[in-house]
Amino acid sequence: xxxxxxxxxxxxxxxxxxxxxxxxxxxxxxxxxxxxxxxxxxxxxxxxxxxxxxxxxxxxxxxxxxxxxxxxxxxxxxxxxxxxxxxxxxxxxxxxxxxxxxxxxxxxxxxxxxxxxxxxxxxxxxxxxxxxxxxxxxxxxxxxxxxxxxxxxxxxxxxxxxxxxxxxxxxxxxxxxxxxxxxxxxxxxxxxxxxxxxxxxxxxxxxxxxxxxxxxxxxxxxxxxxxxxxxxxxxxxxxxxxxxxxxxxxxxxxxxxxxxxxxxxxxxxxxxxxxxxxxxxxxxxxxxxxxxxxxxxxxxxxxxxxxxxx
Amino acid sequence: xxxxxxxxxxxxxxxxxxxxxxxxxxxxxxxxxxxxxxxxxxxxxxxxxxxxxxxxxxxxxxxxxxxxxxxxxxxxxxxxxxxxxxxxxxxxxxxxxxxxxxxxxxxxxxxxxxxxxxxxxxxxxxxxxxxxxxxxxxxxxxxxxxxxxxxxxxxxxxxxxxxxxxxxxxxxxxxxxxxxxxxxxxxxxxxxxxxxxxxxxxxxxxxxxxxxxxxxxxxxxxxxxxxxxxxxxxxxxxxxxxxxxxxxxxxxxxxxxxxxxxxxxxxxxxxx
Numbered sequence: 090x091x092x093x094x095x096x097x098x099x100x101x102x103x104x105x106x107x108x109x110x111x112x113x114x115x116x117x118x119x120x121x122x123x124x125x126x127x128x129x130x131x132x133x134x135x136x137x138x139x140x141x142x143x144x145x146x147x148x149x150x151x152x153x154x155x156x157x158x159x160x161x162x163x164x165x166x167x168x169x170x171x172x173x174x175x176x177x178x179x180x181x182x183x184x185x186x187x188x189x190x191x192x193x194x195x196x197x198x199x200x201x202x203x204x205x206x207x208x209x210x211x212x213x214x215x216x217x218x219x220x221x222x223x224x225x226x227x228x229x230x231x232x233x234x235x236x237x238x239x240x241x242x243x244x245x246x247x248x249x250x251x252x253x254x255x256x257x258x259x260x261x262x263x264x265x266x267x268x269x270x271x272x273x274x275x276x277x278x279x280x281x282x283x284x285x286x287x288x289x290x291x292x293x294x295x296x297x298x299x300x301x302x303x304x305x306x307x308x309x310x311x312x313x314x315x316x317x318x319x320x321x322x323x324x325x326x327x328x329x330x331x332x333x334x335x336x337x338x339x340x341x342x343x344x345x346x347x348x349x350x351x352x353x354x355x356x357x358x359x360x361x362x363x364x365x366x367x368x369x370x371x372x373x374x375x376x377x378x379x380x381x382x383x384x385x386x387x388x389x390x391x392x393x394x395x396x397x398x399x
Numbered sequence: 400x401x402x403x404x405x406x407x408x409x410x411x412x413x414x415x416x417x418x419x420x421x422x423x424x425x426x427x428x429x430x431x432x433x434x435x436x437x438x439x440x441x442x443x444x445x446x447x448x449x450x451x452x453x454x455x456x457x458x459x460x461x462x463x464x465x466x467x468x469x470x471x472x473x474x475x476x477x478x479x480x481x482x483x484x485x486x487x488x489x490x491x492x493x494x495x496x497x498x499x500x501x502x503x504x505x506x507x508x509x510x511x512x513x514x515x516x517x518x519x520x521x522x523x524x525x526x527x528x529x530x531x532x533x534x535x536x537x538x539x540x541x542x543x544x545x546x547x548x549x550x551x552x553x554x555x556x557x558x559x560x561x562x563x564x565x566x567x568x569x570x571x572x573x574x575x576x577x578x579x580x581x582x583x584x585x586x587x588x589x590x591x592x593x594x595x596x597x598x599x600x601x602x603x604x605x606x607x608x609x610x611x612x613x614x615x616x617x618x619x620x621x622x623x624x625x626x627x628x629x630x631x632x633x634x635x636x637x638x639x640x641x642x643x644x645x646x647x648x649x650x651x652x653x654x655x656x657x658x659x660x661x662x663x664x665x666x667x668x669x670x671x
Contacts, residue, residue, distance in 0.1 A: 138513040139506055139671040155513035159414035166510050174431065174504040181430035182507075188423035189511045189518075191413040229507065233413075 090115055090268055091136060091237065096145035098131050098292075105131045107292040108145070113270045115236075118263045120283030120300070121272035122376065128292040129272040130168070133241050137166050149237055161190045165230030167240040171222065175215030179206055179225050182214060187232050200228040205254075219246030227255070237268040244278060256282045276376035280304070288379050295379050303379070312348050314341040315364035322360050326351065342368075420512055420521035428495070428525050437491045438529075441484045441574075442537045448480035449541035453548050460553030469556045470637040473549070474566030477541035477558065478633055481570045484537065485577045485629060488530050489602055492581025493594035495526055496662075500589045509671045519666055523582055523659060530578040534571025562637045569644065573632045576648075576655050577602070577625060583658025587665050602626050625654050 091113035098106040106128040113119045121129045134140040136147050138155045146153070149164055157163040173182050183197045201210045204224040209217070214225065223246055230238055238259070244252045259282060263269045273279050279286060279300065286303045288296035296303050316322050319341050323333045331345035343351060348365045355362045428434055453476045464472065499505040512518035542558050549555070558564055585594040602625060609621035621627055628651045635644065 134506075134670070137510050139509055141670060160513055161415070161511055162411075162413065168506055168510070169503055172503040172506040172510075174427070174498060174502045176431050176433060176498070176502075177427070178430065181426060185423045185426040185430070186507060186511055188426055189419045190415050191419050192410050193413075196410055234410075 090151075091147065091149050091239075091270060092151075093132070093136075093147040094145050096132065096135060096147050097143045098128070098135060098140060099143045105292055106135070106142075109289070109292070109294050110145075111287050111294055111297055113268055113287075114285070115268040116263060116266050117284040118259050118269045118271065118282055119285045119287060120279040121270055121289065122274070122276065122279050122286050123272075123289035124274055126291075127274075127289040129274075129289055130241050132289070133166070133168060133239050133270075133272065136239060137164060137168070139168070159190060159233070161186070161192070161233035161235065163233070163235055164237045164239060165233060165235035166238075167223075167226040167230045167243055169226075169241065173214045173222070173225060173229075176213060178211050178213055179217070179228075180210040182225070183210075183229060183232065186229055190233060192232055196232060196234075200231045203231060204228040220248055220251055223247055224251070227258075235267070238262060238270070240269075240271040242273055243271055244273070252278075288376070290379065311368045312343045312346065312351055313364060313366040313368055314343055314351060314362065315339060316341070316355065316360055316362045318358075318360045321358060322351075322355060322362075325354055325358060415512065415517075417517055417521065420517050421524060423511075424518070424521040424525040428529060431498075433494060433498075434491065437487050438533050441487050441533055442540050444484050444487070445477075445480035445537035445541045446544040448483060449477050450544045450548075452476055452479050453545040453552070457548075457552045457554075459551050462553055463555055464553040466556070467562075467637045469554045470560060470562040470566075472552070473542075473554050473556055473558070473560075474563045474637070475633060476545060477538045478566055478570035480537065480541065481534070481574050481629065481633060482626075484534075485574055485626070486599065486602060488574050488578040489581040489598040490595060491530070492526055492578040493585040493598055494591065495522065496582055496585030497589060497591040497594050501591055506671055515666050515671075516663060519586065519663060523579055526582055527575045527579050531571045531575040534574040535567055538567040538570065566635065566637075569632050569635065569648075572648070573629050573651060576651055577629070580625065580655040580658045583655060583660070583662040586662030587658065589665075623650060625651065 091111075093109055093111050096106055096109045097104065109128070109132060121132070123129050131140060132147075135142050136149065136154060137160075138153070148154075149157070154160060154164060173179075177185075180197065180201065183200065184194065187193070187197050201207055204227050206221070206224055206228060209221060214222070217225065223243060227240070227243060230240065240259075243259075244255050247255060259269050259271060263284070271282065283300055286296060286298060286300050287294060288303065313336075314322065317339055319335070319339045323335065323341055326341075326343055326346060327333045331343065334342040334344070336342055346354075348367050352362065352365055457472060457476065463469070499508060508518055509515055539558060556563055558567055581594070581598045584597050588594045588597060606621055606624045606626050609617045609624065628647060631647055632651070635647075
């Protein structure tokens with residue numbers, strides 16, 4: 090179990106992680122979801138003590154990571170497929186990692202077999218593809234047969250077979266009662282792998298619920314509106330429960346109001362409406378809605394950022 | 400690809416230990432080609448330079464020299480290459496650390512040893528002992544390289560002579576201390592370019608600059624630079640007293656001690 094209490098990380102004036110609290114339960118796969126720069130990797134680095142929190146605490150099974158007598162047996166971590174010296178062979182890398190904890194060579198060979206690296210184990214890591222690097226990272230994370238696994242973007246760069254393997258592998262580990270936390274910026278990947286989601290946006294937790302709840306909760310109906318006076322309509326529409334996304338000049342996406350309500354409002358304002366289309370939200374939409382609420386409809390600059398972040 | 404983790408591992412009792420960290424750092428040290436070639440260069444260089452020194456700079460002599468002169472000549476002949484190989488030891492010390500930062504390996508290292516300073520201490524020990532041993536080996540290989548020349552120059556002692564061996568051990572210890580200094584600088588700066596510039600600047604450039612300044616303070620500072628103290632070590636004669644050697648090594652050790660301490664503070668405080 091991973092418990093984070095009011096975890097914050099500031100780099101100078103920039104706040105990467107802002108008062109984040111959550112619990113990652115054993116026995117299920119928990120997905121850490123958020124756009125790039127949302128603070129997922131920073132939070133994961135703080136869990137294993139590579140980054141010091143500016144405030145707050147995070148514990149693994151009741152203790153700070155560094156206080157465990159056998160960290161690799163406690164937590165397996167894949168932070169970055171490139172956390173390996175490019176001049177060393179995969180086998181020697183794993184051997185050196187294993188040696189710190191007195192983990193035997195037989196286990197090194199086991200994780201090499203487990204991740205399908207047998208053919209390239211003797212080769213230098215510098216020549217590895219992204220997918221091979223990921224497999225090596227997962228092999229290193231599994232060395233200590235840990236109770237808790239933390240994997241940052243584990244399927245990044247894997248071929249379809251590898252993606253399937255990681256998915257079933259993580260589900261299997263969770264079924265054994267382990268704690269599994271993986272991050273991704275892909276909602277579709279999460280929907281297939283995770284049971285529970287912690288969604289981060291701009292360093293804050295914007296959702297912490299089961300996958301089905303997140304999808305259901307976020308699938309508010311979206312209405313597409315085309316109007317020559319979209320700005321007036323948008324200004325009148327936006328409120329506490331309604332968010333308006335400006336797709337284009339004269340083209341809006343409205344969440345939180347029905348087509349009927351929008352049509353009535355337009356009539357009241359005397360604004361012409363050229364299109365009024367209800368759209369059912371997809372998983373991706375649900376995710377975008379969750380992570381973009383903070384930036385939506387503030388300034389023109391924010392809109393640009395919003396478009397870029399997609 | 401289909402085999403999954405065994406549910407009952409055979410290594411349940413394994414845990415993080417300093418002995419484990421030492422083994423890990425040793426595996427890392429020996430499994431990089433750049434390390435291997437640096438060490439080969441130290442040995443090869445030593446043989447070459449010793450040969451040149453003995454063949455060109457030592458006068459021929461039909462009769463055996465007095466014992467003390469034989470000991471000094473041989474010890475200095477087979478250790479003089481340290482003047483050059485200290486730069487290789489410095490580069491190696493920097494790269495051992497900054498190579499981990501530039502490749503991201505340091506995150507794996509510190510995730511396995513989250514208290515950080517243990518891994519740092521293990522790294523320093525592995526580098527120091529390895530360089531010391533390589534220094535001794537380089538001197539012995541140098542002896543073999545100059546062996547055919549020795550009799551013609553009135554030298555009949557071997558490195559097995561205690562006085563000669565002491566000279567070899569002193570030179571190797573100095574070489575090891577230079578590499579430890581470089582490890583500290585690497586940890587302090589975390590950058591290969593910055594580390595190499597700093598180490599080579601302090602070893603080579605600054606002493607020359609200081610020599611060109613006609614002031615007493617510059618002379619005093621120059622005398623306490625690592626390379627100057629190293630030259631003193633290599634020039635020690637067989638009649639030197641233990642107290643003098645200790646005093647000299649205390650001055651030398653101040654350099655690696657300061658670098659290692661500063662590097663340690665940075666490692667403990669900053670994010671990896």
